[in-house]
Amino acid sequence: MRLAKYITHCGVASRRRAEQLVAAGRVRVDGDVAKDPAWDVDESRHVEVDGRPISPEPTEHYLLNKPRGVVSTARDPQGRPTVTDLVPSKTRLYPVGRLDAETTGLLVLTNDGELANRLMHPRYEVDKRYRVRVRGSPSKGALASLRAGVKLEDGRTAPARVEAIDSSGRETLLEITIHEGRKRIVRRMLEAAGHPVIALERTAFGPLELGRLRAGNSRRVRPHELEQLRRAATIPPRERSH
Numbered sequence: 001m002r003l004a005k006y007i008t009h010c011g012v013a014s015r016r017r018a019e020q021l022v023a024a025g026r027v028r029v030d031g032d033v034a035k036d037p038a039w040d041v042d043e044s045r046h047v048e049v050d051g052r053p054i055s056p057e058p059t060e061h062y063l064l065n066k067p068r069g070v071v072s073t074a075r076d077p078q079g080r081p082t083v084t085d086l087v088p089s090k091t092r093l094y095p096v097g098r099l100d101a102e103t104t105g106l107l108v109l110t111n112d113g114e115l116a117n118r119l120m121h122p123r124y125e126v127d128k129r130y131r132v133r134v135r136g137s138p139s140k141g142a143l144a145s146l147r148a149g150v151k152l153e154d155g156r157t158a159p160a161r162v163e164a165i166d167s168s169g170r171e172t173l174l175e176i177t178i179h180e181g182r183k184r185i186v187r188r189m190l191e192a193a194g195h196p197v198i199a200l201e202r203t204a205f206g207p208l209e210l211g212r213l214r215a216g217n218s219r220r221v222r223p224h225e226l227e228q229l230r231r232a233a234t235i236p237p238r239e240r241s242h
Contacts, residue, residue: 001040001041001042002037002038002039002040002041003018003022003027003029003034003036003037003038003039003040003041003047004018004019004022004037004038005018005113006041006042006047006056007021007022007027007047007049007054008113009056009057009111009113010047010054010055010056010057011057011091011092011111012049012054012092018037019037021049022034022035022036022037023037026049026050027047027048027049028047028048028051029041029045029046029047029048030045030046031046043055043056057091057092057111058091059110059111059112059115060089060091060093060110060111060112060220061108061109061110061112061115061220061221061226061229062087062089062093062108062109062110062218062219062220062221063106063107063108063208063210063213063218063219063220063221063225064083064086064087064106064107064108064109064217064218065104065105065106065107065210065213065214065215065216065217065218066083066086066099066103066104066105066106066107066215067104067215067216068101068102068103068104069081069101069102070082070083070085070086070101071083071101072095072097072098072099072100072107073095073098074092074093074094074095080101083095083107083109084109086216086217086218087109087218088218091111092111093109093110093111094109094110094111094113094116095107095108095109096108096109096110096116096119096120096205097119097120097181098183099202100184100187102200103200103201103202104199104200104201104202104215105130105200105201105202105203105210106202106203106204106205106208106209106210107202107205108205108208108221108229109218115229115230115233118233118234119205119206119229119232119233120181121233122179122180122181123236124232124233124234124235124236124237125179125236125237126179126205126206126232126233127177127178127179127204127205127206128177128178128179128181128202128204128205128206129175129176129177129202129203129204129205130175130176130177130178130186130200130201130202130203131165131173131174131175131200131201131203132173132174132175132176132186132190132197132199132200132201133171133172133173133174133197133198133199133200134171134172134174134190134195134196134197134198135170135171135195135196135198136170136171136172136194136195137167137169137170137172138164138172138174138193138194138195142193142194142195143162143164145193146160146162146176146189146190146193147159147160147161147162150189150192150193151192152185152188152189152192154182157178157180157182157185157189158178158179158180160176160177160178160189161176161177161178162174162175162176162177163175163176171198172195175203176189177204186200187200206228206229206232206233207225207228207229207232208221208225208229
């Protein structure tokens with residue numbers, strides 16, 4: 001893999017920071033100062049950063065029930081609590097995608113960059129399921145528009161699966177499943193449909209289910225779940241049933 005990616009895979013720094021380390025002459029490969037962050041390396045090469053040998057970390061995968069008010073980053077310049085603060089791991093973990101600070105629910109964290117990139121790639125259309133409480137009672141026409149795709153300022157959304165679960169007239173609980181990962185897309189879809197979000201929780205990501213995991217708690221992704229997750233991020237939707 002490329003040197004910058006290798007450094008990141010070893011848990012030393014982010015990809016951008018790794019490129020800066022190479023540019024500063026602080027990385028050596030087999031004793032020679034590396035000058036190109038795209039240089040191909042593997043585990044047979046002796047890589048050092050600031051004179052310290054590095055090697056890839058074992059991959060870890062966690063499922064977190066993100067509480068409200070926690071940001072989906074590894075670090076926050078404003079000092080807010082981050083999702084990595086809630087996972088009991090010493091490895092350098094990153095969230096797979098993001099939930100905004102007010103959204104709760106299922107978030108995957110890992111140091112497996114290849115899997116993370118695949119899970120977020122549009123080609124594989126990995127489903128994300130949400131329970132959403134909205135203002136008002138969506139009409140059949142509003143639900144149909146969500147199912148057909150809503151026109152937003154950055155383009156029309158892909159068709160969503162939407163079901164009304166309960167309604168008091170003033171508020172309605174919906175279940176909505178999408179595969180897109182655009183910023184705040186569920187909130188923007190429902191705003192465009194005329195029903196602003198009151199509360200939003202992700203309950204599933206691909207084959208992973210939030211289940212009874214309490215807010216703020218995390219657990220390791222189980223082996224069979226990881227196998228299913230890798231399958232979802234390897235086989236495009238049209239091929240999964242074959």
